[in-house]
Structures are given as structure tokens and as C-alpha cells.
Amino acid sequence: MHVHDVVVMGAGSIGQPIALELALRGLNVAIIDRLSAPGRGQNRAAIGGMRATHSDPAKIEICTRSLDIVKRMESEHGLPVDWFQGGYLYPAYDPHTEHVLKSLLTTQQEAGLDIAWVDAETIYELVPGIVRNGLRGGNYSPGDGSTSPLKLSLAYSLLCRRAGVSYHMEREITGFRLAEDRIVRIDTSRDSFSCGTIIDATGAGARTIGAMLGLDIPVFPESHEAGITEPARRFFQPMVVDIRPGPDSANYYFYQNKENQVVFCLTPDPAIPGTDQDCTSAFLPQVTSRMMGIYPRLRNLRVRRTWRGLYPMTPDGFPIVGPAGYPENLWLAVGMCGQGFMLGPGLGQIMADIIADGSTAHQEILGQLKLQRDFSGEEKLK
């Protein structure tokens, strides 16, 4: 039996930052994962977008912290994570989109976020060659950007190990033993663990873990595809997010990463529930025709590969974060939807503030993201 202060279940976008921050505060932390290496779950499927410009206070606060951490990762720790501050751009080509985007600005600007409506001319400077016909302007947030999911995961692994976190890989969590409403043992396919506090950061696996404990944790995986091109000398700056619906798809987004490759992703409509991670032949024609429609300059780029991963979705599109309530020593950090990569670093700090330091400064976040909510809201940019 391994004995620790805290066991974090899941070595992904969320689990590693939480483990690091808890270990830095002096706790003896272990991470368990069924895969052979950290970050091999959905973290590696993320395309690397990171923004603080959300539309709700909890995600704004968490991701503002994430950006601050990621921007300093190389200078503070000497660990390159390919941060590129190209900003996020949401162009509008019709009055409805313009209205939706402008209505988001009030909350965002009140929260102190650096985002504003910019005119078509400014957009053309940021994305030279973008289709101008009908372009009305758009929301632009220059402080947002992108980071390599592989490099950030590696950075967290190194920092975790330096801070004394012990990794227990290739262990499937198979069950729990409870006594007096607390988890007293975590069983895996290889061995067992005991600890004071357990954190569920199992991403798309959260519902299965919940079922082992008699809990209904509403996390439902959905399949999403992405792709990456060969590199080409930088020709545009921001992540371009087109929120107009298209045939069989909702929004799609693309950007040029630090290595100058164009990375792209599309939200299928209707959603594709389930855990299928096999690429489809439908994705490339669908996403490239949409991207070509807005940015013809992409037409000569060759696609290097595509992949498919899972968004761990919740019914309202917001994460589930906080104490489970029952069992008493279980905390949840699951259901990150399409934004777990950008939420991870900030959430790690906030969870550690609460769990290790007993901070009461994050009640608003816990209130908004708690498991015991009715899930009737709807996140507009999930």
C-alpha cells in the first residue's frame, strides 16, 4: 500500500498542475494514471490555444492565472513551452455574429480583460489576405495566444518530479474502499493507495470513476478532430475563431504556432458523443473548405497529419470543480470541455490555495463550478 497526503487521479492537463502546486506547498503527492506517460490522454489532443477572454468570471480568473504561469515558464524555470502571444480574433461577417461578439465584451471588459472590437482594417493587418468582403470587424484580445501541449506537459512532469511528486503510471483505477463516508483505499490494476485527500482529474473517464463511488458525475466525452500543416514563414498572428455555423459544423479555429505550422480544429454539429478517437475522411474536406472560405492564403499549405480526441463535456459546457460532498475527502476537477489545456495551470494554483492553504478567496469559482448545480446554463464559447 502506497501512503500519501494527496493522490491525484489522472496525469493530464489538469492533474499535473494540481499535483505540482500541492507538492510545492509541502504535501506528499502521488499521481496515478493508466497510460504509460503523463499527458498522453486528451492533453496531447489539444491544439494549444490559451485565452483568458471567456464570458464568465470563473474561467476568466482561472485562465488569467494560466496565462501568467505559462508566459513565465521559460524565463522562470528554463523550460521552453513555445508560448506565442498572437492574440485571439473573432471576425464578424454578419450582423448576428457582430451582436453576439459585442454582447460578450461588456463582461469581459468589466473583468479587466484586454479585448476590444476592432475594425476590418485592423483585422486585415493582423491576418493579411483574410476575406474582406462583408467583414464588419471583430473582437480581438492581444494578450491571448498558444503553447505546445506536449512541451507544457513535459515541463509540468519535470517540475512535479523536482517537487517530489511520485508518478504511478500504467495503473487503471479499478475501485475504492470507503469507511465513515471517506475513501480509505484506492485500488488500481497493480497496487493500492491510501491518502487523506483524493483529487479526481480523470477527464473523459470521470463518469466511470463516479459510478464506482455511486456518484453521477455528468461528464460525457465527445469526439473532435484537429490537424496541422507543414511550416511556412509566419504570415498571420492571431488564433482566428469563426463562430458562424456551417454545414455540419459549428465554429472552427486555426492559428500559426511558434514553429510556424498552421494548427486547426472544428466543432462538429451535431456533436459526436462517445469515445471514438479514429480520424475520419470527412474532417479534412469539411474544415479546409471552411478555412479557405475565410482565408484563401492557406490553400497551398500541405497538411501533415490529423488526429481525433475527446472533449470531456458537461451539460452546460462549464467544468466541475470543488469538493464532491460525498465521499468527504474527494475533490473534483473534471469536465473541462474544450478548454482543459488552458484551464490547467491556473486551476492547479487555485485548487492548491483551497486544499493546502485553506483559502476562502475562491468561493465564487467554487459556487459557479460545483457539482451540485442544475447544469441549465450554456457556455457560448465552449
Ligand SMILES: Cc1cc2nc3c(=O)[nH]c(=O)nc-3n(C[C@H](O)[C@H](O)[C@H](O)COP(=O)(O)OP(=O)(O)OC[C@H]3O[C@@H](n4cnc5c(N)ncnc54)[C@H](O)[C@@H]3O)c2cc1C
Ligand atoms: C481536437 C482537440 C483540440 C483541443 N484544443 C484545445 C485547446 O486549444 N485549448 C484547450 O484548452 N483545450 C483544448 N482541448 C481540450 C483539452 O484537450 C481537454 O479539455 C483537456 O486535455 C482535459 O484535461 P484533463 O486533465 O481533464 O484530461 P486528460 O488530459 O485526458 O487527463 C486525464 C487523465 O486521466 C487518466 N484516466 C482516466 N481514467 C482513468 C482510470 N480509470 N484510471 C487511471 N487513469 C485514468 C487518463 O489516462 C488521462 O491521462 C482540445 C481537445 C481536442 C480533442
